[in-house]
Amino acid sequence: MSSHTVITVTATVVGDVYPLAAGELAHACGAEIDWVVQLVELGIVGVPEPGASPDDWRFQSADLQSALEARRLERDFGVGLDAAALILALQNEVRRLKAVLQAEGVRRS
Amino acid sequence: MDFKDYYKTLGIERTASEEDVRKAYRKLARKYHPDVSKEPDAQARMRDINEANDVLRDKEKRAAYDALADRVAQGYGAGSDGHGNYQPPPGWDQGFEFHRGPGAGPADHAEFSEFFSSVFGKGEHRGAQSRQYRARGEDHHAAIEISVEDAIKGAEREIVLRALEVDTKGQPAYVNRTLSVKIPAGVRPGQFIRLAGQGMPGHGGEAPGDLYLEVRIAQHKLYRVEGRDLYMTLPVTPTEAALGAQVQVPTPGGGVVEVTVPPNARNGLKLRLKERGLPGKPAGHLYLLLEIALPPADSEAARQAYEQLAKAAPFNPRRHLGTSGG
Numbered sequence: 001m002s003s004h005t006v007i008t009v010t011a012t013v014v015g016d017v018y019p020l021a022a023g024e025l026a027h028a029c030g031a032e033i034d035w036v037v038q039l040v041e042l043g044i045v046g047v048p049e050p051g052a053s054p055d056d057w058r059f060q061s062a063d064l065q066s067a068l069e070a071r072r073l074e075r076d077f078g079v080g081l082d083a084a085a086l087i088l089a090l091q092n093e094v095r096r097l098k099a100v101l102q103a104e105g106v107r108r109s
Numbered sequence: 110m111d112f113k114d115y116y117k118t119l120g121i122e123r124t125a126s127e128e129d130v131r132k133a134y135r136k137l138a139r140k141y142h143p144d145v146s147k148e149p150d151a152q153a154r155m156r157d158i159n160e161a162n163d164v165l166r167d168k169e170k171r172a173a174y175d176a177l178a179d180r181v182a183q184g185y186g187a188g189s190d191g192h193g194n195y196q197p198p199p200g201w202d203q204g205f206e207f208h209r210g211p212g213a214g215p216a217d218h219a220e221f222s223e224f225f226s227s228v229f230g231k232g233e234h235r236g237a238q239s240r241q242y243r244a245r246g247e248d249h250h251a252a253i254e255i256s257v258e259d260a261i262k263g264a265e266r267e268i269v270l271r272a273l274e275v276d277t278k279g280q281p282a283y284v285n286r287t288l289s290v291k292i293p294a295g296v297r298p299g300q301f302i303r304l305a306g307q308g309m310p311g312h313g314g315e316a317p318g319d320l321y322l323e324v325r326i327a328q329h330k331l332y333r334v335e336g337r338d339l340y341m342t343l344p345v346t347p348t349e350a351a352l353g354a355q356v357q358v359p360t361p362g363g364g365v366v367e368v369t370v371p372p373n374a375r376n377g378l379k380l381r382l383k384e385r386g387l388p389g390k391p392a393g394h395l396y397l398l399l400e401i402a403l404p405p406a407d408s409e410a411a412r413q414a415y416e417q418l419a420k421a422a423p424f425n426p427r428r429h430l431g432t433s434g435g
Contacts, residue, residue, distance in 0.1 A: 007286055007287065007288055007289070008288075008289050009288050009289070009290065009304045009305070009306070009307055010304070010305055011290045011291055011292070011293075011302050011303065011304055012302070012303050012305075013293055013296055013300050013301070013302055013303075014300065014301040014302075014303055014321075015300065018303070027245065027247075027248055027318070028248045028250075028319070028321060030247060030248075061299060061300040061301045062299065064301050064321070065299055065301075065323075068250070076131075076134060076135070076138070076162060076166070077135060077138075078131075091144055094144045094145070095144065098144075099335055102333070102335075102340075103335060103340060103379075103396070103398075104377065
């Protein structure tokens, strides 16, 4: 027994025009704002003025990506956020270098 | 869809403790993490491992999964919807809540498998509905894969969400919701499309959560996406590379542009077509990586031409090795 309905929904791309507020970023990660404050302090997510009130912070897709990955590292590997920050930085560097290699046409052996 | 043995995925017994699950997951995650793994199927394996871990690390999901596995083992609902596809047996899910169903084909590639989606949906247990507190519904995450062309021009895609709800007669029934999602032009891999109100229902009359779709770009036969930029290999003949040439190049936005290959172009030279990448502010570029393709020496005339070239333009590409030309 099933029924079917079609719903038109408003889709926005998380970015400059539709950024996420600190509370929204926290909610998307199943966390609280205090957790987002820690992410900002550790540089896992970036805001232009970390000294400003969290109410004024705005986040992009890349921040959401990093926050979700930090959440998974915390949950599945039991690492502290400071270690998660290091892991994510190393991971980003690996990806950047791989992209450079690929852009230069170097194939992985 | 096939029944998935999550214990097998993690290489553990059903009697495994929480610690065993954790250890097995961590070990496999280190082996198959796509950033470090040399295994050819690392990405797919990592997805399976994450999925198995998400179920087995959670007591409630694991209990539901075990109950389902028992029923399957006893022959209830073990197989089939008539097309060889796995269907969860009716009533097995008592005590749990399922929201998100299988994806809608190529438009919706959720992070987890169709099996996971149909069994666990949003992974929230039914008890959440009966809690006496007020809170906004949880957000949910999935992924959507689109083509390079769709990323450039924008597209409208339908995704199907399935929720198990109680109908007017008090009977549980699957309700499919088809969401028509307009993907804006210029969307990039790794960006999130947010669908307001399409997450978990709110508690105590509060608003529902949102659904976030992470954008992935499907592999393209010509173009590779890097942020806003696109990369394409442009094969040229040795003559074109040596003397320079005008060659025609297809652009992902449609149409063909004429590109000047400069004389004495080397293999791997990068040419930039400004703002021919993904649209946006700023727009990305299309990079062409020159690849010199040798004409085969498969005829007498071709062989003679190569020999004449060797005589006319003596060239030792191994000079830096300190060896003689021969």
